[in-house]
Amino acid sequence: MPENPITIAIDGPSGSGKSSVSKQVARELGLTYLDTGAMYRALTWWCLQQGIDLTDTQEVAEQALTYPLEIGTDPDAPSIHVGGTDVAAAIRETALSEQVSHIATNLAVRATMRDQQRQLIADARHAGAGIVVEGRDITTVIAPDADHRFLLTASEEARLARRARELFDTDDAQAIAATHNQIVRRDAADATVSAFFEPAPGVVGIDTSDLTFEQSVGAVLDAIAQATPTPTPFHTPDDGGN
Numbered sequence: 001m002p003e004n005p006i007t008i009a010i011d012g013p014s015g016s017g018k019s020s021v022s023k024q025v026a027r028e029l030g031l032t033y034l035d036t037g038a039m040y041r042a043l044t045w046w047c048l049q050q051g052i053d054l055t056d057t058q059e060v061a062e063q064a065l066t067y068p069l070e071i072g073t074d075p076d077a078p079s080i081h082v083g084g085t086d087v088a089a090a091i092r093e094t095a096l097s098e099q100v101s102h103i104a105t106n107l108a109v110r111a112t113m114r115d116q117q118r119q120l121i122a123d124a125r126h127a128g129a130g131i132v133v134e135g136r137d138i139t140t141v142i143a144p145d146a147d148h149r150f151l152l153t154a155s156e157e158a159r160l161a162r163r164a165r166e167l168f169d170t171d172d173a174q175a176i177a178a179t180h181n182q183i184v185r186r187d188a189a190d191a192t193v194s195a196f197f198e199p200a201p202g203v204v205g206i207d208t209s210d211l212t213f214e215q216s217v218g219a220v221l222d223a224i225a226q227a228t229p230t231p232t233p234f235h236t237p238d239d240g241g242n
C-alpha cells in the first residue's frame, strides 16, 4: 500500500481515450480508478427510471443529492449500481449517451458531483490507495492539486473513427455519421460548462490521434516517471559519501 497515495487526474473530450488509458495506467501503477462520467450517466439512468424530465433542472439537482449510487474503483472490475441495480451496460446505451448532457450541463448537479467526487478521492487516500480520476473537469475543478494532471486529445476524425469501431465494428462513412451525435454534438454541449479541449496551465497535453492505445498509456506513464524525483541516497557527514 503506498505511504503517500498519489492522485492522477486525466481529462479529455469523447473518444480521446481517457477511460481506457486511465484504467490501464491505474492497473500498471497499482492504483484505484474513478470514472466520473459514469456518475453523470448513472444519474441520467436514475432520472429516466423515475420518469423525471431531464430538463427540469431543480428536480434533477435534488435527485443528484439523494440517488442511491454505489461505484467501485477497482480498475480490473469497475462496477456501478444504482439502487442495487447493476447499470454498467445500461449507462453506455446510445439513447442514454445522447441525453446525458442535459444532466452534465446542470450547474447544481455539477456542484453536487464535485463534492461527491472529492469525497471519493479523499476516501481512497484515507484507505491508503492512490487513484486515477478521469472526466472533463478533474484537472481544473475536482482535483486541480492532483500530483499529475493530463489532458488527452485527439482529432475529431480519430475520435469519431474510434467510437464508430467500438459501436459498429467499422469506421465506414455510415458508422461515422451514426456516431456524430455521441461525439461532436455531446462535446459541444458539455464544453459550455467545462474546458476540456485545451490543457489548463500546468496540465500535460497528450495528442493521441496518431498513437496506438499502448503508446498513449506509455506517454502518460513516461510523463509520470519523468516528473517523479528519484530518491537521492542519504549520507551522514562522516560516511565519506559512500
Ligand SMILES: Nc1ncnc2c1ncn2[C@@H]1O[C@H](COP(=O)(O)OP(=O)(O)OP(=O)(O)O)[C@@H](O)[C@H]1O
Binding pocket: 012, 013, 014, 015, 016, 017, 018, 019, 020, 021, 037, 162, 163, 166, 208, 209, 210, 211, 212, 213, 214, 216
Ligand atoms: N491511441 C489511442 N489512445 C487511446 N484509445 C485508443 C487509441 N486508439 C484507439 N483507441 C480506442 O479508442 C477507444 C476510446 O474509448 P474511451 O472510452 O477510452 O474514450 P473516452 O475518451 O473515455 O470517451 P468517452 O468520454 O466518450 O467515454 C477505446 O476503444 C480505445 O481502445
Ligand SMILES: Nc1ccn([C@H]2C[C@H](O)[C@@H](COP(=O)(O)O)O2)c(=O)n1
Binding pocket: 014, 036, 037, 038, 040, 041, 100, 101, 104, 134, 135, 136, 137, 138, 186, 190, 194
Ligand atoms: N467530470 C465529468 C465527467 C463527465 N462529464 C459529462 C460529459 C459526458 O456528456 C457525460 C458522460 O461522460 P463520459 O462517460 O462520456 O466520459 O458526463 C462531465 O461533464 N464531467
